[in-house]
Amino acid sequence: MPHRVLPGFGLTLGFTVLYLGLFVLIPLSTIFVKAAGLGWHGFWTTVTAPRVMAAYRLSFLCAFYAALVNAMFGFLVAWVLVRYSFPARRVADAIVDLPFALPTAVAGIAFATLYAENGWVGSRLIPFGVRVAYTQLGIVAVLTFIGLPFVVRTVQPVLANLEFEMEEAACSLGAGRWAAFTRVLLPRIWPALLTGFTLAFARAIGEYGSVLFIAGNMPMRTEIAPLLVMAKLDQFDFQGAAAISAGMLIVSFALLLAINALQGIGRRQKP
Amino acid sequence: MSGVISAVGTSPESEKTVIVEPRNALRRTKSGGASTAITESRATRAALIGIAVSFLGLFVVLPLVVVFVGALRTGFRIYLSSLRDPDALSALRLSMHVALIVVPLNLVLGVAAAWAVAKFEFRGKRILTTVIDIPFAVSPVIAGMAFMLLFGAQGWFGSWLAVRDIRIAFAVPGIVLATIFVTLPFIARELIPLMQEQGNEEEETAVVLGASGWQTFVRVTLPNIKWGLLYGVILCNARAIGEFGAVSVISGHVRGVTNTLPLHVEALYNEYNSAGAFAVASLLSLLAVVTLVLQKIVELHQSGERRSRNEDVEGSQS
Numbered sequence: 001m002p003h004r005v006l007p008g009f010g011l012t013l014g015f016t017v018l019y020l021g022l023f024v025l026i027p028l029s030t031i032f033v034k035a036a037g038l039g040w041h042g043f044w045t046t047v048t049a050p051r052v053m054a055a056y057r058l059s060f061l062c063a064f065y066a067a068l069v070n071a072m073f074g075f076l077v078a079w080v081l082v083r084y085s086f087p088a089r090r091v092a093d094a095i096v097d098l099p100f101a102l103p104t105a106v107a108g109i110a111f112a113t114l115y116a117e118n119g120w121v122g123s124r125l126i127p128f129g130v131r132v133a134y135t136q137l138g139i140v141a142v143l144t145f146i147g148l149p150f151v152v153r154t155v156q157p158v159l160a161n162l163e164f165e166m167e168e169a170a171c172s173l174g175a176g177r178w179a180a181f182t183r184v185l186l187p188r189i190w191p192a193l194l195t196g197f198t199l200a201f202a203r204a205i206g207e208y209g210s211v212l213f214i215a216g217n218m219p220m221r222t223e224i225a226p227l228l229v230m231a232k233l234d235q236f237d238f239q240g241a242a243a244i245s246a247g248m249l250i251v252s253f254a255l256l257l258a259i260n261a262l263q264g265i266g267r268r269q270k271p
Numbered sequence: 272m273s274g275v276i277s278a279v280g281t282s283p284e285s286e287k288t289v290i291v292e293p294r295n296a297l298r299r300t301k302s303g304g305a306s307t308a309i310t311e312s313r314a315t316r317a318a319l320i321g322i323a324v325s326f327l328g329l330f331v332v333l334p335l336v337v338v339f340v341g342a343l344r345t346g347f348r349i350y351l352s353s354l355r356d357p358d359a360l361s362a363l364r365l366s367m368h369v370a371l372i373v374v375p376l377n378l379v380l381g382v383a384a385a386w387a388v389a390k391f392e393f394r395g396k397r398i399l400t401t402v403i404d405i406p407f408a409v410s411p412v413i414a415g416m417a418f419m420l421l422f423g424a425q426g427w428f429g430s431w432l433a434v435r436d437i438r439i440a441f442a443v444p445g446i447v448l449a450t451i452f453v454t455l456p457f458i459a460r461e462l463i464p465l466m467q468e469q470g471n472e473e474e475e476t477a478v479v480l481g482a483s484g485w486q487t488f489v490r491v492t493l494p495n496i497k498w499g500l501l502y503g504v505i506l507c508n509a510r511a512i513g514e515f516g517a518v519s520v521i522s523g524h525v526r527g528v529t530n531t532l533p534l535h536v537e538a539l540y541n542e543y544n545s546a547g548a549f550a551v552a553s554l555l556s557l558l559a560v561v562t563l564v565l566q567k568i569v570e571l572h573q574s575g576e577r578r579s580r581n582e583d584v585e586g587s588q589s
Contacts (some may be wrong), residue, residue, distance in 0.1 A: 005471075009390070010389060011383075097566065110341075207414045209533070253405075
């Protein structure tokens with residue numbers, strides 16, 4: 001190991017490890033310890049109870065659909081922002097970050113009001129027989145809002161850094177615009193797109209504040225997993241809540257590792 | 272750059288390439304509308320822009336508009352009186368208190384973590400940066416519950432605290448702890464890639480010339496990272512004030528005592544006081560808009576500084 005010129009390594013690393021231990025690792029370990037108190041059999045019967053399975057399925061499915069919508073429209077938004085110039089482009093670019101900055105509870109009551117049966121958007125959908133508020137569609141809508149910046153901000157820099165020469169070469173070799181897109185652009189963008197999708201998905205699985213107001217929170221139908229955890233806590237069923245949380249944490253950690261791996265692929269692809 | 276937030280691209284440097292894209296912009300004007308060689312036809316472009324802008328309008332702008340309309344629908348007098356309500360004011364004070372404690376703590380962590388990760392090589396670095404990312408991936412409800420299991424009545428330290436009459440759960444310290452957890456990565460994730468990119472040369476020169484560690488940090492590192500630092504602080508502050516799920520679990524919802532602004536919005540909304548709920552929500556929305564504007568200003572400063580630095584380097588090389 002080379003001699004370190006700069007001071008402060010022990011101090012800063014020690015402080016960081018202590019801080020992360022106190023505020024992240026020790027608190028999270030309580031969840032697994034509490035869940036372990038149920039024993040393997042107790043844990044398994046808790047997390048496979050019909051109401052819990054329904055909540056898991058709903059959380060994952062809604063998060064998946066929302067991330068899918070974001071992957072498509074987020075890519076389009078990133079494309080338009082990078083490639084085209086149009087009035088208010090800078091405003092559109094800035095507004096993409098709003099879901100990061102807007103408190104989730106505010107997003108929740110705004111979406112619940114917009115998509116209620118008498119709301120601006122909700123009332124226009126009712127004639128078509130589409131109900132959004134207090135249905136799974138409402139959950140997907142608000143999770144789409146929450147996840148949008150993740151896809152746009154992951155794809156946008158990659159798109160901006162692509163060399164035009166590649167597309168020009170494809171074009172001069174006789175490829176059409178669509179062929180250039182699918183053969184030249186897409187292969188270079190998909191790691192970023194998949195990373196953005198996974199980030200939006202991971203964020204949406206755990207989301208609580210915004211969903212609370214629009215979901216209706218009916219057990220078995222519109223009760224997402226974090227809401228069920230909350231319900232168990234309200235009944236002082238800490239072990240049950242810990243067991244459901246442990247299941248979610250395992251998925252979250254797996255997604256975190258997947259994101260790290262994806263970003264590794266993205267880095268290697270860069271020239 | 273192996274992190275969640277860095278990939279999300281809240282880091283301003285990734286933005287720079289989007290704002291200043293002279294080469295592509297030049298090509299674009301040259302090719303015009305006639306050649307479809309490297310861009311789409313006029314109609315396609317217009318359609319794509321239309322769809323993208325409509326999507327943003329429907330999913331981002333409209334919710335923001337509905338908040339302000341809902342707040343002002345019953346008139347400006349009621350709006351002001353909702354904001355002057357004692358419970359609303361106490362919620363505002365509490366949220367600001369929490370942010371004032373949480374942001375400096377996470378700022379110190381961010382700087383320390385970035386110094387250790389960016390300036391030194393050590394084993395377990397990947398693990399450390401992944402642990403910093405954990406709060407992004409964990410549901411806020413689970414974060415709040417973790418602190419309940421530590422400090423609640425039945426928690427690990429519950430009886431110990433009860434004997435000494437110290438309240439953490441259902442009190443302000445619990446809210447602070449939950450908020451620290453949720454907003455922990457923001458400043459660190461902003462600084463780590465920035466300091467990695469800048470390298471160690473300037474700091475090493477300062478140390479070799481006899482500067483102390485602290486002098487080196489304040490005189491050399493800090494001026495280089497000040498905009499990134501500010502960016503992280505702005506984002507961390509917005510999230511600290513806006514945090515809902517984690518705080519909801521541990522606050523106990525005592526009106527006028529442990530209700531933060533977002534929790535107060537929920538309380539009013541559940542009482543069908545929609546004018547009041549939207550009035551308080553409009554305050555939070557205003558904070559979000561101000562946050563966005565400040566972020567854009569910081570980004571402009573940062574890209575401007577980077578450009579002038581690059582020009583310096585090119586100038587000294589020629």
